[in-house]
Amino acid sequence: xxxxxxxxxxxxxxxxxxxxxxxxFPLFAWIAIDIVLxxxxxxxxxxxxxxxxxxxxxxxxxxxLWNFLTRVMQxxxxxxxxxxxxxxxxxxxxxxxxxxxxxxxxxVTGVVTSLLGLAxxxxxxxxxxxxxxxxxxxxxxxxxxxxFLSGIALGVFGSALVLRLGPASEWLIWPIPTLxxxxxxxxxxxxxxxYWMQAVSxxxxxxxVFEGMRAIxxxxxxxxxxxxxxxxxxxxxxxxxCWTFAAVYRxxxxxxxxxxxxxxxxx
Amino acid sequence: MPAPVLxxxxxxxxxxxxxxxDGVSFVVAPGEIVGLVGPNGAGKTxxxxxxxxxxxxxxxxxxxxxxxxxxxxSAALARTNFAAVYAPLPGNLTVEQNLRVFGxxxxxPNLAKRIDxxxxxxxxxxxxxxxxxxxxxxxxxxxxxxxxMLNRPRLLLLDEPTxxxxxxxxxxxxxxxxxxxxxxxGGVLWTSHNMYEVQEMCxxxxxxxxxxxxxxxxxxxxxxAHGAAxxxxxxxxxxxxxxxxxxxx
Numbered sequence: 001x002x003x004x005x006x007x008x009x010x011x012x013x014x015x016x017x018x019x020x021x022x023x024x025f026p027l028f029a030w031i032a033i034d035i036v037l038x039x040x041x042x043x044x045x046x047x048x049x050x051x052x053x054x055x056x057x058x059x060x061x062x063x064x065l066w067n068f069l070t071r072v073m074q075x076x077x078x079x080x081x082x083x084x085x086x087x088x089x090x091x092x093x094x095x096x097x098x099x100x101x102x103x104x105x106x107x108v109t110g111v112v113t114s115l116l117g118l119a120x121x122x123x124x125x126x127x128x129x130x131x132x133x134x135x136x137x138x139x140x141x142x143x144x145x146x147x148f149l150s151g152i153a154l155g156v157f158g159s160a161l162v163l164r165l166g167p168a169s170e171w172l173i174w175p176i177p178t179l180x181x182x183x184x185x186x187x188x189x190x191x192x193x194x195y196w197m198q199a200v201s202x203x204x205x206x207x208x209v210f211e212g213m214r215a216i217x218x219x220x221x222x223x224x225x226x227x228x229x230x231x232x233x234x235x236x237x238x239x240x241x242c243w244t245f246a247a248v249y250r251x252x253x254x255x256x257x258x259x260x261x262x263x264x265x266x267x
Numbered sequence: 268m269p270a271p272v273l274x275x276x277x278x279x280x281x282x283x284x285x286x287x288x289d290g291v292s293f294v295v296a297p298g299e300i301v302g303l304v305g306p307n308g309a310g311k312t313x314x315x316x317x318x319x320x321x322x323x324x325x326x327x328x329x330x331x332x333x334x335x336x337x338x339x340x341s342a343a344l345a346r347t348n349f350a351a352v353y354a355p356l357p358g359n360l361t362v363e364q365n366l367r368v369f370g371x372x373x374x375x376p377n378l379a380k381r382i383d384x385x386x387x388x389x390x391x392x393x394x395x396x397x398x399x400x401x402x403x404x405x406x407x408x409x410x411x412x413x414x415x416m417l418n419r420p421r422l423l424l425l426d427e428p429t430x431x432x433x434x435x436x437x438x439x440x441x442x443x444x445x446x447x448x449x450x451x452x453g454g455v456l457w458t459s460h461n462m463y464e465v466q467e468m469c470x471x472x473x474x475x476x477x478x479x480x481x482x483x484x485x486x487x488x489x490x491x492a493h494g495a496a497x498x499x500x501x502x503x504x505x506x507x508x509x510x511x512x513x514x515x516x
Binding site for chain 2: 002004005007008011012015016019020082086087088090091092093094095096097098253254256258259
């Protein structure tokens with residue numbers, strides 16, 4: 001893998017963001033709105049429930065972590081969409097650039113933008129609602145890492161889908177995190193789900209993260225073994241997503257779709 | 268004879284029942300400009316797309332500077348570059364940003380210096396900080412050519428490189444490409460509908476019609492050899508003959 005070429009993909013995204021508030025604003029805006037909204041909901045629930053249960057880490061923490069995964073996914077897909085929107089495939093793919101280098105560039109872009117978003121979320125959640133993850137310290141890192149891998153897998157898979165189905169399929173990608181969230185048990189234990197939904201949950205790495213976070217906030221020991229399994233699943237999904245993207249790309253090279261992408265199909 | 272910078276052998280590409288390219292073979296030698304001409308739909312762009320590795324041939328091979336594109340795609344394409352009117356650089360990056368990004372993709376050494384040279388060569392210095400999408404079509408063409416020269420390619424693919432620029436700029440660009448070839452940097456595969464330009468620039472011309480090479484030779488002597496008044500007339504004659512041959516009875 002040539003790191004200069006990976007850097008070229010990242011640099012292009014940096015140039016686009018530097019010159020465009022419309023691209024930078026969404027990195028923080030929707031996250032901030034979500035934190036404020038759920039922050040007040042949790043504060044209200046704490047005031048009316050009188051159960052002693054603290055909704056702030058349970059709900060606001062869940063919102064924050066789910067937003068992190070969504071930001072990682074969107075960071076990857078938005079970087080890909082920039083090439084869709086500017087019809088840049090021919091310029092990039094008729095060069096020495098390898099698919100692995102292109103995907104690595106998209107992933108690095110997703111990492112950087114999502115970390116910026118995470119920093120804003122943490123700051124706002126702490127400043128406005130007193131939610132701090134500092135107490136968990138480095139123990140948070142594996143949880144974030146699994147979410148991070150899951151976001152990459154979803155982002156690369158979403159990009160493969162758009163490469164296969166054409167620019168108009170972009171709208172299929174945005175709701176993916178919303179579709180996954182009921183199965184991932186973001187706001188409730190997996191045990192409340194019907195059996196078939198629990199079966200789906202077991203295949204989703206984020207569900208191990210949220211179950212684990214709930215265990216910790218309930219004062220139970222961190223379920224490292226199950227989280228490790230979630231991590232392995234996430235690594236597998238990243239590999240599967242990259243394989244899918246490469247397979248779709250090879251098919252597009254065979255059919256000629258890459259050179260005529262705006263036509264959406266070669267039929 | 269030096270090894271060719273491009274060797275295309277028995278190239279075929281079919282789309283369902285359509286044979287877009289049907290057994291095309293040719294070479295481009297170092298220091299040679301080869302013109303690829305033919306009517307619309309003859310298979311020129313399909314051939315170029317296969318050379319650029321963005322379209323997989325049904326059969327046949329493409330070798331760039333001794334490297335098989337199917338087996339050593341990245342290394343082969345590192346020795347190539349292209350400019351085409353249908354592949355403008357991203358309009359939301361400035362001229363300099365585009366050259367930097369693509370210079371990194373081609374791993375160009377001393378990139379900042381190379382960009383400065385190309386901005387001068389292609390009269391783009393005053394547009395350095397201008398977004399490419401704001402350039403006129405002629406300026407965008409010059410930017411595309413500057414991008415194509417970034418890595419001093421062994422094989423330069425030019426698809427109608429002067430199609431949207433004024434005669435004076437076109438002359439400068441032709442002179443630049445001639446200088447590039449004479450400096451021994453590499454060979455050029457040039458498609459154009461401008462027969463005057465083909466005659467002036469190309470050492471050899473390939474007439475492509477219905478996916479096959481139907482005529483090949485020196486564009487300066489070819490018309491006379493086939494009883495045509497000019498290359499333009501020969502083009503029209505060959506295109507009509509092949510059109511009628513292919514027409515349904």
